[in-house]
Every structure is written in C-alpha cells, then in structure tokens.
Amino acid sequence: MNEHISTESEKAKNSFISRYTSKWHSHTGENDIQVGIFSYHVWSTLGWHDIKQRYRRSVLGPFWFTLSTLILVGVLGILYSELLNQNIEDYLPYLGIGLVLWQYISTCINEGSNTFISYGYIMKQARMPITTHVMRVVWRNFIILLHSLPVVIILMLAFGHNVTLKFLWVIPGLTIIFLNTIWISIVLSILCTRFRDILPIVTNIIQVAFFFTPIMWSKELLKDRAWAADINPFHHMIEVVRAPILGADIEPLSWIFSCALTVIGFIFAHFLMVKCRDRVPYWL
Incomplete structure (x- = not known):
C-alpha cells in the first residue's frame, strides 16, 4: 500500500516537473510573467548571489546599507523634528x-528600468523568461528591505x-x-530598453x-490640501x-x-509583454 502511494506521489511529482520544464523552455509573451515569477529557484539564487558579490570581503556586508540608513534617519530625524516642530519620539520612527520603504521602492524602479540592458548578455545567450531577470533585481532589494526594516522597528x-x-497587517x-x-x-x-531616453x-x-511623498512630512500637515497625498x-x-x-x-x-494599482499594473505589464517580449533582445 505504501509503495503504491509512494509511486503515485512520484508520478505526480514527475508530471509537475515535466509540465514546468516544458513551460520553462516554451514560454511566450502570454505566460512569461507567470513562468518567470514561479521560477523562484532561479531568481532567488541569483539575487542571493548578487548580494554576496556586492558585499564580498566586507565585514558588515549588506548591513552597511542598514547603518547608512540609521545615520540618515538619526540626522534627518533630529533636524526635521525641530524644523517641523514634531515630537522626536513619534517623528523618528515615522x-x-x-x-527604508522609499529606498526599496526607488531602488527597484531605478534598477528595474535598467534590468534588460544590464542582463542583455544573458538574454542573448540563454532562453529563459525575461521576467526572471526582473525578479532577480526586485528580490535582491527585497532582501535588503527585510534586514533593514527590523532595525528601524527596534529603534521604534x-x-x-x-x-x-x-x-500583522505588515505581511x-x-x-x-x-x-x-x-x-x-x-x-x-x-520601455527603457526600447526608448533609452x-x-x-x-x-x-x-x-x-x-x-511630494509623505516621508519627511505627514499628510496631516497638508490640512485642506491632503488630496495631494x-x-x-x-x-x-x-x-x-x-x-x-x-x-x-x-x-x-x-x-x-x-x-487596484497591483491588478491594473499587471494587466498593463502583461499587455506589454505580449506585444514586445520577442522584440526586446533585438533592442539590446
């Protein structure tokens, strides 16, 4: 009985691997985003490799980024709490x-815009979902966020x-x-690969x-102009x-x-992927 269950389990596993491998090699613009996101074993490994290479032979490693953030928060917190007449106990954690969140978002956008240009040499040599390269960039910055955010929470x-x-709503x-x-x-x-400007x-x-984003200042300070936030x-x-x-x-x-932004954004990303995916290597 156990052997039969084990055999069935092995068949299901092999069937899944077979379907996944087939998608990995036969992906198109229609399923590139899906296959790329679920190829977590690829982009997660590449992301960790980027972190290790960036901070190779460094004592603190990626925590240099955290230390820089703490220094920036401390200096700006003391300065702007006085300028804006804010209670430093509340203002500094805010x-x-x-x-920390802005640095993650802005870095992902800046590095993400240059992803295909940076990894063009891989795209020309290996057939893989181009979304995998984007996930590599986003994941390595998310790793930095995950070890920087707890430090700020401890400060709070x-x-x-x-x-x-x-x-719990943080998750x-x-x-x-x-x-x-x-x-x-x-x-x-x-877009940046096609139009470099x-x-x-x-x-x-x-x-x-x-x-223009409520980071150093709070939305309440805008009063009747809160619509800007x-x-x-x-x-x-x-x-x-x-x-x-x-x-x-x-x-x-x-x-x-x-x-709503997530749903609409992925719809637009899928549209661009269907229209432009096969042309991206020729733009590099």
Whole structure:
C-alpha cells in the first residue's frame, strides 16, 4: 500500500516537473510573467548571489546599507523634528520606516528600468523568461528591505512604542509593495530598453517624487490640501506597511488604491509583454 502511494506521489511529482520544464523552455509573451515569477529557484539564487558579490570581503556586508540608513534617519530625524516642530519620539520612527520603504521602492524602479540592458548578455545567450531577470533585481532589494526594516522597528521600540496586533497587517502590506515593484519594473524595463531616453526621465521623476511623498512630512500637515497625498500612489504603498508598524489604522483608500494599482499594473505589464517580449533582445 505504501509503495503504491509512494509511486503515485512520484508520478505526480514527475508530471509537475515535466509540465514546468516544458513551460520553462516554451514560454511566450502570454505566460512569461507567470513562468518567470514561479521560477523562484532561479531568481532567488541569483539575487542571493548578487548580494554576496556586492558585499564580498566586507565585514558588515549588506548591513552597511542598514547603518547608512540609521545615520540618515538619526540626522534627518533630529533636524526635521525641530524644523517641523514634531515630537522626536513619534517623528523618528515615522521617518525611519518611510525612508527604508522609499529606498526599496526607488531602488527597484531605478534598477528595474535598467534590468534588460544590464542582463542583455544573458538574454542573448540563454532562453529563459525575461521576467526572471526582473525578479532577480526586485528580490535582491527585497532582501535588503527585510534586514533593514527590523532595525528601524527596534529603534521604534527603543522610543517607547509598542507593537500591537495591527502589526500583522505588515505581511499583506509588504506583499502588496513587492507585487507592485514587480510590475513597475517589468513595464519600465521594456520601455527603457526600447526608448533609452526614458531611463534618465524616470531617475529624475523619482528624485522629485520623494519630496511630494509623505516621508519627511505627514499628510496631516497638508490640512485642506491632503488630496495631494491621496493621489500619490507611493504614499499608499508606503502607508499599508508603515501604519500597522506604528499601530495606526490603515485608511481604506490606501488598501483600495494599492490593490487596484497591483491588478491594473499587471494587466498593463502583461499587455506589454505580449506585444514586445520577442522584440526586446533585438533592442539590446
């Protein structure tokens, strides 16, 4: 009986591997995103390799990024809490979480825009879903986020804040941010490969967007102009993670906006992938 169950299990496993291998070698623009995302054993390994190579022979490794963030948060927190007349115990965690999340989003967008150009040599030599290269970039930056965010949370606890049950909403919040950075990187990587002038435009937009996003300042300071934050997609992406960490209620608008952005974004990314995927190698 056990041998029969084992045989059936082995057949199911081999059948799954066979179907997956078939998709890996016969992917098209229709299923490139799906196959690329589920090829986690590829992009997760490549992402870890990038982290190791970037911080090779370094004592602190990727924690240099965390240390730089803490220094930046400390300096800006003390400065702007005085300039904006904010309580530093509340302002420093608010600023720290916002900065860490913004650095993840902005880095994914900037590096994601250049993904196909950077890994063109691989795309010309190996047939694999081009989404895999995007996932590699997003994943390695997500790793940095995951070891930087806890440090800021510890800083928050040191200032007397408590972690509540609302903290559990961080998990779906991080998932939403992760998914959004995937489709944004896919879209921009295709467009920037075709039109190289878009790359510096994206870089400049991200620099300007930082000052229009409630990171160093809060939405409440806008008063009757709060609509400026409500139409900012980066604000909602940050808020679905920052609010539960700080123990605050997430505005329903932030969840609706972020989820809608994810769905619409992947639809648009799929459309571009179907139309342009086979042309990308010729644009490199």
